Amino acid sequence: NQGIRLLAIDLGASSGRVMLGSYRDGKVTVEEIHRFPNGPVEVNGHLHWDVQRLLEEIKQGIAAAAAKYGPLRSLSVDTWGVDYGLLDEQGGLLYAPHHYRDQRTADFASVLEAALPPAEQFKLTGNQSSPINTVYQLFADLMAKPELRTTARQLLLMPDLFNYMLSGVAVAEQTIWSTSGLLNPQSTAPAAEVLRRLELPVTLVPRLVPAGTVLGELRPALQEELGSGPLQIIAGASHDTASAVASIPYCGFDSNCADASCVGPGSADPSNADLSSPDPSSAGPDRPAGLSPTLPSAAFISCGTWSLVGLETAEPVLCDAARARGFTNESGFGGTNRLLKNITGLWLLQETQRCWAEAGEPLSHQEAAELAGQLDRSKACIAMLDPNDPLFSTPGDMPLRIESYCIRTGQPVPQTRAEIIRSILESLARSYADTIRELEALTGRPVRRIHMVGGGIQNKLLCQLTADATGKEVIAGPVEASAIGNLLVQLTALGAVDPAEVRRVAARSCSTLRYQPSFSHQN
Numbered sequence: 001n002q003g004i005r006l007l008a009i010d011l012g013a014s015s016g017r018v019m020l021g022s023y024r025d026g027k028v029t030v031e032e033i034h035r036f037p038n039g040p041v042e043v044n045g046h047l048h049w050d051v052q053r054l055l056e057e058i059k060q061g062i063a064a065a066a067a068k069y070g071p072l073r074s075l076s077v078d079t080w081g082v083d084y085g086l087l088d089e090q091g092g093l094l095y096a097p098h099h100y101r102d103q104r105t106a107d108f109a110s111v112l113e114a115a116l117p118p119a120e121q122f123k124l125t126g127n128q129s130s131p132i133n134t135v136y137q138l139f140a141d142l143m144a145k146p147e148l149r150t151t152a153r154q155l156l157l158m159p160d161l162f163n164y165m166l167s168g169v170a171v172a173e174q175t176i177w178s179t180s181g182l183l184n185p186q187s188t189a190p191a192a193e194v195l196r197r198l199e200l201p202v203t204l205v206p207r208l209v210p211a212g213t214v215l216g217e218l219r220p221a222l223q224e225e226l227g228s229g230p231l232q233i234i235a236g237a238s239h240d241t242a243s244a245v246a247s248i249p250y251c252g253f254d255s256n257c258a259d260a261s262c263v264g265p266g267s268a269d270p271s272n273a274d275l276s277s278p279d280p281s282s283a284g285p286d287r288p289a290g291l292s293p294t295l296p297s298a299a300f301i302s303c304g305t306w307s308l309v310g311l312e313t314a315e316p317v318l319c320d321a322a323r324a325r326g327f328t329n330e331s332g333f334g335g336t337n338r339l340l341k342n343i344t345g346l347w348l349l350q351e352t353q354r355c356w357a358e359a360g361e362p363l364s365h366q367e368a369a370e371l372a373g374q375l376d377r378s379k380a381c382i383a384m385l386d387p388n389d390p391l392f393s394t395p396g397d398m399p400l401r402i403e404s405y406c407i408r409t410g411q412p413v414p415q416t417r418a419e420i421i422r423s424i425l426e427s428l429a430r431s432y433a434d435t436i437r438e439l440e441a442l443t444g445r446p447v448r449r450i451h452m453v454g455g456g457i458q459n460k461l462l463c464q465l466t467a468d469a470t471g472k473e474v475i476a477g478p479v480e481a482s483a484i485g486n487l488l489v490q491l492t493a494l495g496a497v498d499p500a501e502v503r504r505v506a507a508r509s510c511s512t513l514r515y516q517p518s519f520s521h522q523n
């Protein structure tokens, strides 16, 4: 019994991967088939994504998987949020999609905000206003190039665009559209008032579908070229964060999980498993109305280029306090809501390492973490950075920017590489801790544990510093969270896994590491 074989195409802002998933005996196992770099490409002073190359990499991965394993059942693409391609009347791409760090929105942000202030954007969409959001980008594009009003027929967000290139079917999948600033958070339809006020054509928005919608077979020409057989293309939880959160093995650690067999490998030792104490989110007069008793008592941090720190809630949280503190609402698999903050994450470290590599002194991720871990904190210079300071948002000389940030904020400047890296990691951990305190205050739900997922958790120092800064237990895993969540949602669409079982399958499928706060470091 080989089980079901399927592919997750997981595209991040700095790398992409084609992962083969095998579902057998109630468990998913994953194998990396193909990994490739991704990043902004500068053309005439603007930042774009090289969609054609990414498609070629995806095709290479499909062909390699088919050559190794024969026919596959299905495939789904997930990517970062907010970016899009515009299709012309013939269904071709008008131009290479822009990268969200491109600065063309800067000229038009104030015009947009005069027509639709950030507070109203939040009320109407649940999204925190940000110049990277689709709404800002589209507004800027239509202002700068009014001819797009006639030439552009459809707007496809990145995962929808790749799923379209593979299947020929164009849709607007809900989880990815919930990052756009163009969707009504309660009715899951386009936010008509936003479109009207900004004079954005509603006809650009394709048919909205929920996560887990089968689109159809891989285009016949591609089946032949890649030797893959007639695999189904599925619109999964197409936003990488939605997929990552779908993979969290909450139930391996929650007291309200009745299935003893679901306990994940990380809690195989029963003395580790948190099976005795009641779940504080499940009852009590302090729990705000509308929050489901089955919601996890744990927060999540999805760690990659960005750090997404949040809590799953039953309903969008649209109060002024949430907006004022920088939170956003996004949709998850099964109609859940994520109340989260978008923190500039390992981007700070990635850009720092890129600079050092360009200067001829490269440092691997592993070396970077080891170096910073060896520091004696009491003797070193550790500066606290605000990762979301606009100074850090665009590509550039990050060590120099860190220096000018420290001078501006009256802090001593970290001198050694170890001090710079440690300052970045401590600052991230501090901002995670601040955000989790805000989440507790906003929802009235005490956070008992933190699930950290995604590639960034391979940095063990970051996980430990997070436990220390929050004073809470951290459960780290899975690393390949977006790919696993992507596969799980596909399995529900194929009818192989009941949506209610997703967390249990996740718990059986992934390995986790636990970090306890070391109290000498706790705030």
Ligand code: LFR
Pocket (backbone or CB within 6 Å): 012, 013, 079, 080, 081, 082, 083, 100, 179, 239, 240, 241, 304, 306, 308, 342
């Ligand atoms: C993470 C992510 C975030 C989104 C950012 C930019 O990969 O998808 O959720 O805000 O990328 O699109």
